[in-house]
Amino acid sequence: MAVNEMLKLKVISHKSIRDKIVDALMRLGVIEFVDLPAVLGDKIQSFGVSRDSDGKTLSEMESFLNDLRLAIEFLGNVNENRKGLVDSILVEKISLSVDEFEERVKKVNYKEIVEEIRNLERKLVELKNKQTQLISDRKLLEQWKELEIPLEFFDEGTLKTAGVIGSLKLEEFDKFIESLKNNLSLWNIFYLPSSPQEKSFALVYLKEENEKLQLILRNYTFSAITLPKRKGLPKDVVKGIDRELIELDKEKESIINRLKSYSAFINDLKVIYDYLSIAFLKHKVNASFLTTSKVFMFEGWIRKKDKEKVEKLFKEYQGVVAYALEEPSPEEEVPVVIENCSVVKPFEVLTTLYGLPQYGRDIDPTPYVAPFFFVFFGLCLSDAGYGLIMALLIGWFLLKYGERIPLNAKKFGNLLFLGSISTIIFGALQGAWFNGLFNQLLWLKGLGSVLDRFKVIDPLEDPMKFLGMSLALGVIHIFLGLILKAYINIKQGKIKDALFDQIGWLWFLSSLLFFGGVKVGWFSSSLLKISQVLVILGAVFLVITQGREEKRVVKRGIKGILSLYGVMSYLSDVLSYSRILALSLGSAVIAMIVNMLANMVSKVPIIGIIVALLILIIGHTLSLLVNALGAFVHSTRLQYVEFFSKFYSGGGKAFEPFAIRTKFTNIAE
Secondary structure (H helix, E strand, O other), X not given: OEEOOEEEEEEEEEHHHHHHHHHXXXXXXXXXXXXXXXXXXXXXXXXXXXXXXXXXHHHHHHHHHHHHHHHHHHHHHHOOOOOOHHHHHOOOOEEEEHHHHHHHHHHOXXXXXXXXXXXXXXXXXXXXXXXXXXXXXXXXXXXXXXXXXXXXHHHHOOOOEEEEEEEEEHHHHHHHHHHHHHHXXXXXXXXXXXXXXXXXXXXXXXXXXXXXHHHHHHOXXXXXXXXXXXXXXXXXXXHHHHHHHHHHHHHHHHHHHHHHHHHHHHHHHHHHHHHHHHHXXXXXXXXXXXXXXXXXXXXXEEEHHHHXXXXXXXXXXXXXXXXXXXXXXXXXXXXXOXXXXXXXXXXXXXXXXXXXXXXXXXXXXXXXXXXXXXXXXXXXXXXXXXXXXXXHHHHHHHHXXXXXXXXXXXXXXXXXXXXXXXXXXXXXXXXXXXXXXHHHOHHHHHHHHHHHOOOOOOOOOOHHHHHHHHHHHXXXXXXXXXHHHHHHHHHOOOHHHHHHHHHHHHHHHHHHHHHHHHHOOOOOHHHXXXXXXXXXXXXXXXXXXXXXXXXXXXXXXXXXXXXOOHHHHHHHHHHHHHHHHHHHHHHHHHHHHHHXXXXXXXXXXXXXXXXXXXXXXXXXXXHXXXXXXXXXXXXXXXXXXXXXXXXXXXXXXXOOOOOOOOOOEEEEO
């Protein structure tokens, strides 16, 4: 349950066995390569080495892989035997042996197939764009079917006449007509279907009066309508468009049928995609190597526990491989792997979301996050009925699709499942089963009374007690954060920092709590003087130690006194945990309102029961979704803001070993 220890592997070997070494390391899946050319920069030339890669080949491979992926996705979309949404997202992998894997690549002329699919796809996109344009033109011209003027007239006119087509604001139209009457000698206007705000029209006028018309139009907000580049009367053009649309449909159908004929190759293409992805990854890794005419060299990170695997591999190439394993230096950015037991592993999602620990500086916070997140989530959602539904749904989903779900998504699913178990436990302890729904239904009252026996506390009946419990959890959480920071400082040899900063504050804050406990009667009043002395000593300790980095005594004293204001920050942090009560109450009140509405409606004869059931199902579903989201967000916030701020920095780089990663296939060795 910690951050894995890492070693740096440095290797120099003869070029003749490079591919064998790369293949073997890929199968082992234990090393993350360092990009040596990037690390050395301009020094490469002075060392007489060069980058061991052809950038052009990498670029071409990446481009083809992208085309292949798009072709697979497109074939999947036109496939008539498409499965449901979940099945299409969580693809069931194709299982095959290494020999079958390579054989499948050899037997299919995949380059031609991919090129043909991509061409058909592009043609289909062109047809769809053309269809959209035709439909848009048709919609426009359909309104003008009564206009007995050919469309080309508005572009070309005749020897003596011309035309414009457009619209004006309705309130300007009468004035516009008046201007036409006063300035043009001969014109005619044809009204077109208009909106309530604008008047659309086609205007025919004498060409010789074009300048006059333009002067008139400039005085109004005239908007010219862009006409389709077609010839003929609108009604005839509409008929022509209809014929074109029919032809387009036939052409699209023909292309889709041709694409469907390639569906038989979809599994072959998936296998080839994985094969080429592996080849691409090997080429990419070679780009991080350095080479001369005879040898190649590389560096990488491995976990200390994989040391024997690597040594065993290089024993096979004794005499042509030289290697060294070194402890990382403090200046190096070392990739991080955290490893926890199966119960804690799902909570790694929360650590990863915030940022992995920095190697050598942080500890893995996951084991400490796990119990608190478990408790906070259950207390925030706090309805055993909701927890039971979540557990059943998530459990079913994980059992049915577990093998297909990516690792991180599976961890998240397991985290929510544990959260639902926590909700059942803490909901039952609060007697919340859909907030008393069972007690309101006659035929379930017996079950309701049995479940009520597990009730320990009800936030609705005793909110102050629940608030006290929430704040107490906050105090424990924050104190643990300070203890962990003290541990990290001691581990790094910063004994003074641990003593003066974390242990000093723990002492002062504990003394204040003790003093407060005596004042409110939790402890005997005879301890009052002892508690006062402890508080004063704690405060003096902080005043003396908190400004220790200052050289001047006065400045040191002022900084020490001001540091006592930090107690307000801790108080604020503890009060943040009151959100546990707020969320628990929110969940209970929403569920109560849903039950109340359903109860009221159920009294309506005949239809009442049906409507009440609908209200219960929809209302509790929405309540579950909203409150589960709130429980997750606020439980996570308490970890990130109140807890992590005491000891954790994060920002570590994840370890990404060079290994066989396939998207569509499972390859048996």
